[in-house]
Amino acid sequence: MSRDVEKLSPGSILKNARLAMGLSLQEVAAISRITQTMLGNLEANRFDEYSADVFLRGHLRGYARELRLDPEVVIQAFERYTGAQSNSRVELPERRTAALKSISKAKNSARKQVAGFGSQITNLSRGLQLTHLVAVGLVLVVLVLVVNVVNSGRATAKDSVEFPTAGEEQWEVEQAAQETRWALEQPVEAAPVETDDLR
Known part of the structure; x- marks a missing residue:
């Protein structure tokens, strides 16, 4: 490492190298996927932005x-x-302690959230059970009403209004009409012709 580089700040080293390559901050940002603002902060030695x-x-x-x-x-x-x-090595125990505390807090928070979520599920399932019973009851009531409406529209032999019973006179008239119809439908037989009369 040369003495000149040892005297430079990290931002100056980066900026000088970028200018020597003829690159703009925008070009380096596109290549490195580090925002142009952050690259500018690095070159300006504004490290407190991180x-x-x-x-x-x-x-x-x-x-x-x-x-x-x-x-x-x-x-x-x-x-x-x-x-x-x-x-x-001096910083590691402090970092480890801080990390362990952070992990412990996260675990406790997660446990509380899970416990709260479990009680919400229990309350929801109780509510759903009652809701399901009410829904099933309503469906059954609707089905019974539909069946009654469908059955009331059908005519049955038991309905006296739909199928009146015929009296004795009506049956006699109907029977006489059928006999007359039958007689009219029968072919007429010709009377036998005597052959003696024809001569």
Whole structure:
């Protein structure tokens, strides 16, 4: 590593490399998929725009790779410039404790949500059971009404209004009419002709 690079900030190293390649921030943003705003922040050494160190370091490494620089040179320049340490053993226990607390909070929150969801399902199933019973009862009532309406429209032999009974006189008249019809339908036989009369 040359002395000149050691004196430069990480933003200056990145900007000088980009200009030497003849690329604009927009072109690098399209290639690296890092927003143009974030690339500008990196070149201007505005590192407080990042909420987490891991994202900042990831963008520094990605930007350095796109400019064909050694990512570790840029990270070392960042650490010199900000006084930040790399993932040292001193920070790990603190980070681990914070991560464990965060995980514990997330688990407790998830348990509460699941418990609340379970009671909601129980209440919903009770409500559905009552709702189902009411719905089945209504369907049965409607079916009974439909069957009654359909059956009341049919004529049966039991209905005296629909099928009046015939009196004795009517039967005699009907029988006489049938006999007359039958007699009229019969062929007429010719009387035998005597052969003696013909001579």
